[in-house]
Amino acid sequence: xxxxxxxxxxxxxxxxxxxxxxxxxxxxxxxxxxxxxxxxxxxxxxxxxxxxxxxxxxxxxxxxxxxxxxxxxxxxxxxxxxxxxxxxxxxxxxxxxxxxxxxxxxxxxxxxxxxxxxxxxxxxxxxxxxxxxxxxxxxxxxxxxxxxxxxxxxxxxxxxxxxxxxxxxxxxxxxxxxxxxxxxxxxxxxxxxxxxxxxxxxxxxxxxxxxxxxxxxxxxxxxxxxxxxxxxxxxxxxx
Amino acid sequence: xxxxxxxxxxxxxxxxxxxxxxxxxxxxxxxxxxxxxxxxxxxxxxxxxxxxxxxxxxxxxxxxxxxxxxxxxxxxxxxxxxxxxxxxxxxxxxxxxxxxxxxxxxxxxxxxxxxxx
Numbered sequence: 001x002x003x004x005x006x007x008x009x010x011x012x013x014x015x016x017x018x019x020x021x022x023x024x025x026x027x028x029x030x031x032x033x034x035x036x037x038x039x040x041x042x043x044x045x046x047x048x049x050x051x052x053x054x055x056x057x058x059x060x061x062x063x064x065x066x067x068x069x070x071x072x073x074x075x076x077x078x079x080x081x082x083x084x085x086x087x088x089x090x091x092x093x094x095x096x097x098x099x100x101x102x103x104x105x106x107x108x109x110x111x112x113x114x115x116x117x118x119x120x121x122x123x124x125x126x127x128x129x130x131x132x133x134x135x136x137x138x139x140x141x142x143x144x145x146x147x148x149x150x151x152x153x154x155x156x157x158x159x160x161x162x163x164x165x166x167x168x169x170x171x172x173x174x175x176x177x178x179x180x181x182x183x184x185x186x187x188x189x190x191x192x193x194x195x196x197x198x199x200x201x202x203x204x205x206x207x208x209x210x211x212x213x214x215x216x217x218x219x220x221x222x223x224x225x226x227x228x229x230x231x232x233x234x235x236x237x238x239x
Numbered sequence: 240x241x242x243x244x245x246x247x248x249x250x251x252x253x254x255x256x257x258x259x260x261x262x263x264x265x266x267x268x269x270x271x272x273x274x275x276x277x278x279x280x281x282x283x284x285x286x287x288x289x290x291x292x293x294x295x296x297x298x299x300x301x302x303x304x305x306x307x308x309x310x311x312x313x314x315x316x317x318x319x320x321x322x323x324x325x326x327x328x329x330x331x332x333x334x335x336x337x338x339x340x341x342x343x344x345x346x347x348x349x350x351x352x353x354x355x356x
Binding site for chain 1: 244247248250251254264265266267268269271272273274275276279280291295296298299300302303304305306307308309310311312313314315316317318319320323324327329330331333334335336337338339340341342343344345346347348349350351353354
């Protein structure tokens with residue numbers, strides 16, 4: 001049995017095992033997603049994260065060691081964000097016609113996202129640093145962490161909250177949009193991209209090309225608007 | 240595939256450099272997306288051909304087709320904050336779930352109303 005223990009020590013240290021586990025968890029999550037009829041609630045990001053998180057807790061492998069391997073996947077997030085210009089460009093005729101309405105919806109939606117999170121946290125007497133961590137919840141992780149720091153929040157808590165908001169928005173958002181009667185694919189994309197950033201955009205791209213392009217646009221625009229205005233608004237309101 | 244990936248990385252790199260040089264609060268990849276979009280527009284204007292080059296479009300689609308996967312490593316990081324999440328679970332879950340879904344409903348209705356023909 002010493003052989004097995006040695007193999008385990010080797011695998012836990014090398015990036016190969018973590019990278020392979022990440023891809024295998026994603027394939028399993030995608031298969032489950034298909035098996036459940038591509039229902040939005042069966043979100044593959046949620047499944048894969050839950051599977052890997054449970055694996056780390058069960059095996060006792062530290063997140064930092066896991067990330068040594070998973071960073072190769074994580075790195076592609078940058079070029080993929082740049083690539084969002086492609087669906088946007090393909091839908092440019094449609095976007096251009098509705099640019100002003102789209103921009104207004106995203107900016108007001110972004111303000112609503114921050115205000116609703118802060119108000120709900122306030123109602124429940126959350127600590128000030130928790131409230132500040134919740135304010136930039138709807139924007140893509142690197143921007144949100146920077147804003148949280150400026151507001152006196154905890155950037156690491158913000159990172160967790162941003163990911164969870166993205167999963168909630170991608171999984172439950174489509175049902176909410178059906179409930180309130182939003183049928184326009186452009187509006188559906190804008191709503192998901194504003195509230196659930198890239199994780200929502202990943203879902204929108206898989207459902208409808210127009211929704212995907214508008215979701216990517218909303219994600220970028222919301223990051224820009226929130227980064228510029230939230231710290232100013234925060235100082236005005238909180239003092 | 241390699242020329243396409245190089246273009247994407249070059250746009251990201253230019254975005255990172257620009258963001259740092261001008262001290263913009265926006266991350267490099269988002270600026271890179273704006274740059275790439277500008278390049279595509281310029282190319283369409285100059286060549287009179289509006290389509291994204293085939294090969295480049297395929298690479299972008301391959302990356303974006305698996306966009307969800309790219310969030311998984313950061314998502315697994317939630318395990319680091321389990322104690323913090325457990326301590327403040329009530330405001331956090333209410334803000335995350337109710338706040339996010341209210342935002343979806345608000346933005347969707349507003350956008351549909353503003354976009355009406």
